[in-house]
Amino acid sequence: MAAGSFWKKHENLYFAVTNRKVLFGVLMFTAILLLSVIGPFLTPYEYDEFAGPGYQPPSKDHWFGTTLQGRDVYTGVVYGLRSTLLVGFLAGTIASAIGLVVGFISGYNGGRAADEGLMMLTNVFMVIPSLALLILLSAYLPYRGIVTQSLIVSATAWPWTARAVRSQTMSLRNQEFVNLSRISGLSVFRILKEDIAANMFSYVFMVYILQFNGTILASVGLEFLGLGPTRGISLGLILQNAVNWNALHLGMWWWIIIPGLLLTLLIVSLYFINTGLDEVFNPRLREM
């Protein structure tokens, strides 16, 4: 039985593809991802060009309606989604990388000076309200691109990963097999790589998903305040324009509800994947 032995070997994968939460999340995430990838090819307009009469609710010509100035909301949303996903991906990756390094060093040296110092730093960054810090930094930077924004956002996002990775590393560090590697004279780097990181892969992946969510929310918040990238379009910027042009008072719900709803669904889908994976990797929760 080739198929049977395949699933036996990849037990976690089996539970992942049969978990309803994971499936639902992956489907929704893929749909939104596809929208951002192929969406821009389905529209004849540019996000900043005049596409038709303004103040139009969703119709056959303008799927998500038009803004007060006659821009196509659908076009703005699909391009904005690209930029938002890109910032989330970049910032989430940078933050996770910093968090992993800090977490490994801190956890492996648990209790020693290096750990105390790094944890102090982590806690300081954890306490600071990220948006306030981001506002302060952005306010003084006259030009900001996507990379700048990702860097700023990740600067306040990494402590979550660092703390999670540290506590996992600390519990793995004292396991028998790690001790065995240590007395066998393996280098610290190899122990971290082969014994500790390898055993934390699932955990780190889940933390990464949450990190991605957090950085997207933070960057959209900045964009909404007009402190996002100085050029281009983003979901936060669309919403900021909507508010500035009084879309609420004018009852232009399509301009406000649709961009935010897509964003919320994106984050919901990632939460579902995360919770589902939690059940996959943690058999105790699976029984429910």
Add this chain to the structure above:
Amino acid sequence: MGRYLSKKIAIYLITFLFAVTLNWVVPRLVPGDPITSLLARFSGLEGGREILQSYFVQTFGLDKPLWSQYLGFWRSLFMGDLGISITRFPSPVIDIIKTAIIYDFIILLPSIVLSWIIGNKMGALSGVSKRADNFLMPVFYFLTSSPYFWFALVVSYFLGIVLGIFPISHAYSAAMTPGWNWAFIVDFIMHWFMPFITMFLVQLGGWAIGMRNMIIYETNTNYSRYMESLGASKRLIRNYGYRNGILPQVTGLAISLGTIISGGVLTQVVFAYPGLGYTMVQAIKQSDYFLIQGCFLFLILMVLAANFIVDIVYMIIDPRVRHSYSEEA
């Protein structure tokens, strides 16, 4: 217990030190020299020259070496001198902050406390009843995934525009004069409601999900199984699970305070509710640097104070911390 608190206080002091230093460093590092442009703008205002004399020369001491500028910055901070707002010249920044911070308190405090309590109860319900869970879980996920400002816009659209029940911006009507009369209080509460409910609902989802997962986890532990085999009622087991689940939720509250206050900033912006967040964003639009820095500092102080309160609460409810303190526990 003493060690627990002193370690926490050390972290808070360092955070404060870091925040103040950042406040001092950032304007000096960035291109465009904001201080020089502020100087130019101040000298154009009536009485601005005196301000320049007292504030810039004494506090900033731009002609002095850097370390002495830094010390001067701290000295004026301890004397409550945060500079003068250029947009609301000549009000001192500290006076503007004193008024604004009240609005933060009346939104944040009730929304944090109520959403935490009700969220935990609802999460516990969702954790024990599969039927409730199927309906409530997606709702909780939706709430916790909503960006604060978008949810504020949605609330504002449905309750403020479509139904027209609540006024959609500011803390009270422009025609009203603040005072302890009935009409003003009603007006004030009407304006307060939408920012409050936004903050309340978005936070609610997160607490509920946390507690739901805790309850499911706890009811599957060995002690729960053991109690079950002894014939304890489901209810009793659940109550123990809840009590064990509460602790991580308190820690979660401490960790989330920064995010919650950030959400508060955005919510205030949507409703033009004049707390620190709204004031800070307005200050950015007008490059009112002293006001930006003052708001930043007080937002941090607010998070630190809230964290401190949560730490004390944690100490009271967790006997393990009360009796001994160890990092690994």
